Amino acid sequence: MSETRNRTRIINWEEPRSPAELGKDLSGLEFLQKMMAGEVPRPPISLLMNFALTELSEGSAVFTCEPDEYHYNPLGTIHGGLAATVLDSAMACAVHSTLPAGVAYTTLEIKINYVRPMTVRTGVVRGEARVIHTGGRVATAEGKVVDANGKLYAHGTTTCMIFRA
Amino acid sequence: MSETRNRTRIINWEEPRSPAELGKDLSGLEFLQKMMAGEVPRPPISLLMNFALTELSEGSAVFTCEPDEYHYNPLGTIHGGLAATVLDSAMACAVHSTLPAGVAYTTLEIKINYVRPMTVRTGVVRGEARVIHTGGRVATAEGKVVDANGKLYAHGTTTCMIFRA
Amino acid sequence: MSETRNRTRIINWEEPRSPAELGKDLSGLEFLQKMMAGEVPRPPISLLMNFALTELSEGSAVFTCEPDEYHYNPLGTIHGGLAATVLDSAMACAVHSTLPAGVAYTTLEIKINYVRPMTVRTGVVRGEARVIHTGGRVATAEGKVVDANGKLYAHGTTTCMIFRA
Amino acid sequence: MSETRNRTRIINWEEPRSPAELGKDLSGLEFLQKMMAGEVPRPPISLLMNFALTELSEGSAVFTCEPDEYHYNPLGTIHGGLAATVLDSAMACAVHSTLPAGVAYTTLEIKINYVRPMTVRTGVVRGEARVIHTGGRVATAEGKVVDANGKLYAHGTTTCMIFRA
Numbered sequence: 001m002s003e004t005r006n007r008t009r010i011i012n013w014e015e016p017r018s019p020a021e022l023g024k025d026l027s028g029l030e031f032l033q034k035m036m037a038g039e040v041p042r043p044p045i046s047l048l049m050n051f052a053l054t055e056l057s058e059g060s061a062v063f064t065c066e067p068d069e070y071h072y073n074p075l076g077t078i079h080g081g082l083a084a085t086v087l088d089s090a091m092a093c094a095v096h097s098t099l100p101a102g103v104a105y106t107t108l109e110i111k112i113n114y115v116r117p118m119t120v121r122t123g124v125v126r127g128e129a130r131v132i133h134t135g136g137r138v139a140t141a142e143g144k145v146v147d148a149n150g151k152l153y154a155h156g157t158t159t160c161m162i163f164r165a
Numbered sequence: 166m167s168e169t170r171n172r173t174r175i176i177n178w179e180e181p182r183s184p185a186e187l188g189k190d191l192s193g194l195e196f197l198q199k200m201m202a203g204e205v206p207r208p209p210i211s212l213l214m215n216f217a218l219t220e221l222s223e224g225s226a227v228f229t230c231e232p233d234e235y236h237y238n239p240l241g242t243i244h245g246g247l248a249a250t251v252l253d254s255a256m257a258c259a260v261h262s263t264l265p266a267g268v269a270y271t272t273l274e275i276k277i278n279y280v281r282p283m284t285v286r287t288g289v290v291r292g293e294a295r296v297i298h299t300g301g302r303v304a305t306a307e308g309k310v311v312d313a314n315g316k317l318y319a320h321g322t323t324t325c326m327i328f329r330a
Numbered sequence: 331m332s333e334t335r336n337r338t339r340i341i342n343w344e345e346p347r348s349p350a351e352l353g354k355d356l357s358g359l360e361f362l363q364k365m366m367a368g369e370v371p372r373p374p375i376s377l378l379m380n381f382a383l384t385e386l387s388e389g390s391a392v393f394t395c396e397p398d399e400y401h402y403n404p405l406g407t408i409h410g411g412l413a414a415t416v417l418d419s420a421m422a423c424a425v426h427s428t429l430p431a432g433v434a435y436t437t438l439e440i441k442i443n444y445v446r447p448m449t450v451r452t453g454v455v456r457g458e459a460r461v462i463h464t465g466g467r468v469a470t471a472e473g474k475v476v477d478a479n480g481k482l483y484a485h486g487t488t489t490c491m492i493f494r495a
Numbered sequence: 496m497s498e499t500r501n502r503t504r505i506i507n508w509e510e511p512r513s514p515a516e517l518g519k520d521l522s523g524l525e526f527l528q529k530m531m532a533g534e535v536p537r538p539p540i541s542l543l544m545n546f547a548l549t550e551l552s553e554g555s556a557v558f559t560c561e562p563d564e565y566h567y568n569p570l571g572t573i574h575g576g577l578a579a580t581v582l583d584s585a586m587a588c589a590v591h592s593t594l595p596a597g598v599a600y601t602t603l604e605i606k607i608n609y610v611r612p613m614t615v616r617t618g619v620v621r622g623e624a625r626v627i628h629t630g631g632r633v634a635t636a637e638g639k640v641v642d643a644n645g646k647l648y649a650h651g652t653t654t655c656m657i658f659r660a
Contacts, residue, residue, distance in 0.1 A: 009176045009213075013235055020241030035239060044235040045244035048174075048213065070178055070209045073254075074200060076185030079210035080253045080272050085246025089238075092245075107245050108633060108654055109278045111441050111606065113470050113489060114271070115463045133445040133482055138603060138656065140443050140485070142472075152463055155470070157487060159443060159603055159654060161632065273468060273489055274439065276606050278635050278654060280628040298610040298647055302491065303438060305608050305650070307637075317628055320635070322652060324438055324489060324608060326468065339506045339543075343565055350571030365569060374565045375574040378504075378543065400508055400539045403584075404530060406515030409540035410583045410602050415576025419568075422575075436609070437575050443604045 009070060013044035024104075028096035032056050051086050051127070053093060060130040061093035067118045067125060078118035083127070083145050083154035087112055090129035091141040091158040098134050104163045105139070112156040122147055137162055174235060178209035189269075193261035197221050216251050216292070218258060225295040226258035232283045232290060243283035248292070248310050248319035252277055255294035256306040256323040263299050269328040270304070277321040287312055302327055339400060343374035354434075358426035362386050381416050381457070383423060389464075391423035393457040397448045408448035413457070413475050413484035417442055420459035421471040421488040428464050434493040435469070442486040452477055467492055504565060508539035519599075523591035527551050546581050546622070548588060555625040556588035562613045562620060573613035578622070578640050578649035582607055585624035586636040586653040593629050599658045600634070607651040617642055632657055 019040040023031040034040045036053045046052055051065035063086050073079035088110050095105055118125065129143030139162055144155040184205040188196040199205045201218045211217055216230035228251050238244035253275050260270055283290065294308030304327055309320040349370040353361040364370045366383045376382055381395035393416050403409035418440050425435055448455065459473030469492055474485040514535040518526040529535045531548045541547055546560035558581050568574035583605050590600055613620065624638030634657055639650040 005180075007178050007180070011174045011176065011235065013172050013237075015170075015172070016234060016237035016239075017241045020239060023239065031239075040239075043239040043244070044237045045246060048235050049246070069181060070176065070213050072178075072181035072209045074181075074185060074188065074196075074208040075269075075271075076182045079208070079250065080257075080275065081210060081214070081246060081250025084249035084253065084275065084277075085244065088245045088249065104240075106240075106282070107279055109276065109604065110245065110249065111274065111276045111487065112249075113274045113462075113487065115465065115468070115470065117271070132443075132485055135445065138445070140445065155462055155487075157441065157443065157485075161656070276441065276652065278627075278652065280630065280633070280635065297608075297650055300610065303610070305610065320627055320652075322606065322608065322650075326491070335510075337508050337510070341504045341506065341565065343502050343567075345500075345502070346564060346567035346569075347571045350569060353569065361569075373569040373574070374567045375576060378565050379576070399511060400506065400543050402508075402511035402539045404511075404515060404518065404526075404538040405599075405601075406512045409538070409580065410587075410605065411540060411544070411576060411580025414579035414583065414605065414607075415574065418575045418579065434570075436570075436612070439606065439608045440575065440579065441604065441606045442579075444602055447601070 011047055013047050014041040016044050025101060027101045028099040029058055032093055032097055045085065049082060049085055056097060058097050059094060061090050061097060063090045063127040065125055065127065067120065067122050069120055080114055083114065084110065084112045086127035086145060087129065087143045087154065087156045088158065090127040091143045091156065092160065094129040094131050094141045095139045095160045098131055099162065102165055105160045108159045108161050110156055110158045112154055114154050115152055118153050124148060125153060136164065170234070176212055178212050179206040181209050190266055192266045193264040194223055197258055197262055210250065214247060214250055221262060223262050224259060226255050226262060228255045228292040230290055230292065232285065232287050234285055245279055248279065249275065249277045251292035251310060252294065252308045252319065252321045253323065255292040256308045256321065257325065259294040259296050259306045260304045260325045263296055264327065267330055270325045273324045273326050275321055275323045277319055279319050280317055283318050289313060290318060301329065335399065341377055343377050344371040346374050355431055357431045358429040359388055362423055362427055375415065379412060379415055386427060388427050389424060390460040391420050391427060393420045394454060395457065396454045397450065397452050399450055410444055413444065414440065414442045416457035416475060417459065417473045417484065417486045418488065420457040421473045421486065422490065424459040424461050424471045425469045425490045428461055428469070429492065432495055435490045438489045438491050440486055440488045442484055444484050445482055448483050454478060455483060466494065500564070506542055508542050509536040511539050520596060522596045523594040524553055527588055527592055540580065544577060544580055546584070551592060553592050554589060556585050556592060558585045558622040560620055560622065562615065562617050564615055575609055578609065579605065579607045581622035581640060582624065582638045582649065582651045583653065585622040586638045586651065587655065589624040589626050589636045590634045590655045593626055593634070594657065597660055600655045603654045603656050605651055605653045607649055609649050610647055613648050619643060620648060631659065
C-alpha cells in the first residue's frame with residue numbers, strides 16, 4: 001500500500017506588529033474577540049503551527065489544533081513544542097482576557113507536563129486554559145490538552161507579569 | 166518607506182516515522198550525528214519552525230535558529246513557543262546523546278523561563294543544552310537560548326524518563 | 331504593649347523507618363488511612379513542621395497546618411518552604427492513595443507558585459491535592475494552599491514515578 | 496543491637512519581624528552578611544529545619560544542612576520539603592545579594608527536581624545557588640543540593656519579582 005500524502009505546506013501571513021499596536025487600545029477580551037472573529041489578522045505563529053482561538057470568556061480561553069505530520073519530532077510522534085506552544089497561547093490569552101485596556105503583560109515562565117504522545121491519529125485537540133490567580137502585578141493560569149474524547153495529553157501552568165499603568 | 170518583505174513560506178518534509186525506526190538500532194549519539202550530517206531526514210518540526218541541530222557531544226547539544234516574522238505572537242514579538250520548542254529539542258537531544266542503542270526515552274516535563282523577548286532584530290540564536298543528571302530511569306537537563314553576543318533570552322530544564330531494556 | 335509569646339518548641343518523634351516498612355504491605359490508601367487514624371506514627375517532618383493529613387480519598391488528600399512564627403523567613407513572613415513541604419506531601423499522598431500494595435513511587439519534581447505571603451495572622455490553612463493523571467510509570471498531581479475563607483496562597487504540581495512490580 | 500538515639504529537639508527562636516525591618520535599610524549583601532555573622536538573629540525556619548547560610552557573594556549563596564531523622568517522610572527517607580526549603584532559601588538569597596538597599600523582592604515560584612533520596616547517612620549537604628538573570632523587575636536563579644563528595648541530590652530554579660523604588 002502506498003501513501004500519497006501531500007508533504008508540502010504554503011504559509012502566508014500578515015505583518016504582525018500593527019495588530020499588536022491596535023491591541024493596546026482595547027481590553028484583552030475585546031482584542032481577543034476581534035482576533036477570534038477574524039477582524040484582526042491571526043498571529044503568524046498560529047498560521048505556522050496551525051492552531052486557532054475558538055472559545056473565549058473572561059479568564060478562560062480554548063485553542064483548537066489538529067496535530068499533523070509537519071509537527072513530528074525525530075522519535076516519530078508529535079513534537080512537545082506543539083503542546084507547549086498551544087498551552088502557552090491558551091494560558092496567556094486566559095490571563096490577557098482579564099486585563100483592561102492599556103494594561104500589558106508578559107509571560108515569565110511556563111511548565112508543561114506530557115502525559116502521553118500525540119500522533120497524526122490523535123485528531124483535533126483542544127488546549128483549554130483558565131486563570132488561577134490575578135493580582136496587581138502577577139497572574140497565574142493553568143491549561144490542558146485533551147482530544148475529542150477528553151483524553152489528556154499534556155497539562156501546564158504559567159506565571160505572567162502584569163504592567164498596570 | 167514601504168516594506169516589501171515576502172510573507173510566504175513553502176515547507177516540504179519527508180515521512181518522519183521511518184527515520185525514527187532507524188534510530189532504534191543506533192546509539193543516541195550515532196542517530197543524532199547522522200541527523201546533523203543530513204544522512205537521515207530532518208524531523209518535520211525543525212523544518213516548520215526553522216531550527217537545526219548544529220553541535221553535539223555526549224551529554225550536550227546545540228540548536229541554531231533565526232527568529233523570524235512567522236514566529237510572531239499577537240503581542241508583536243516572537244512567540245514563547247519557539248524558545249520552548251528549541252529548548253525542548255536541545256535538552257531532549259542532550260539526554261538522547263547519552264543513551265546506548267535500544268534504549269528509548271520520553272520527555273515528562275519542561276520548564277521554560279523567558280527573560281527578554283526575541284524579535285526579528287535578534288538575529289541567530291543558539292539553544293544550548295546539557296545533561297544535569299542521568300540515572301537508570303530518569304534524566305534531567307538544562308538549556309538556555311542566547312544570541313550571538315551571549316545575551317540570554319530564555320532558559321529551562323527538563324525531566325526525561327528512560328526505558329532501559 | 332508587650333508580647334509575651336513563648337518562643338520554644340519541644341519536638342518528639344518516633345523511629346520512622348519501621349512504619350515505612352509496614353507501608354510496603356498495604357495499599358497506599360490503607361497505609362495513609364492508618365496514618366491519619368494514628369495507627370502508625372506520624373512522620374517526623376509533619377511533627378517538625380506541624381502539619382497533618384486530615385482528609386483522604388482515592389486520588390486526593392488534604393493536609394492542615396497553622397502557619398506560626400517558627401516558620402518565618404528573614405523577610406518577616408512565612409518561609410516558602412512551608413507551602414512547598416505541605417504541597418509536596420499532599421500531592422504525593424494523592425498519588426500514593428491510588429497505588430495498590432507492593433507498588434512504590436518517588437517524587438521526581440515539584441513546581442510551586444506563591445501568590446501571596448502567609449503570616450501568623452493567616453490562621454489554619456489547607457493543602458489540598460488531587461491526582462491529574464496516573465499512568466503505568468508516571469503520575470502527576472496538583473495542589474493548592476487556601477485559608478479558611480478559600481483565599482489562595484500557593485499552588486503547585488508534581489511529577490511522580492511509579493514502580494510497579 | 497539497640498539504638499539509643501535521642502528523638503527530642505528543643506527549638507528556640509527570636510521574634511523575626513524586627514530583623515526583617517532592619518534589612519530594609521541595608522543592601523541585600525550587607526543584610527545577609529550580618530545574618531551570616533550572627534549580628535542579626537537567624538530566621539526561625541533555619542533553626543527549625545537546621546540549616547544555615549555559610550557562604551555568600553554577590554549573586555551566589557550557599558546554605559549548609561545535615562539531613563537528620565526529624566526531616567523524615569513516611570517513606571523512610573528525607574522529606575523533599577527539606578531540599579525545597581534549602582534551595583528556596585539559597586536561590587532567594589542569591590537574588591537578594593544583588594539588590595541595593597530599599598529594593599524588596601518576593602519569590603514567585605520554585606521548581607525542584609529530586610534526583611536521589613537523602614537519608615541520615617548522607618551527611619552534611621550544601622545548597623548552592625547562583626543568579627541566572629537579574630532584570631529591572633524579575634530575577635531568576637538556580638541551585639543544587641550536593642553532598643561532601645559533590646554527589647547531586649536535587650536541583651532547582653526560581654523566579655523572583657523585584658520591587659525597585
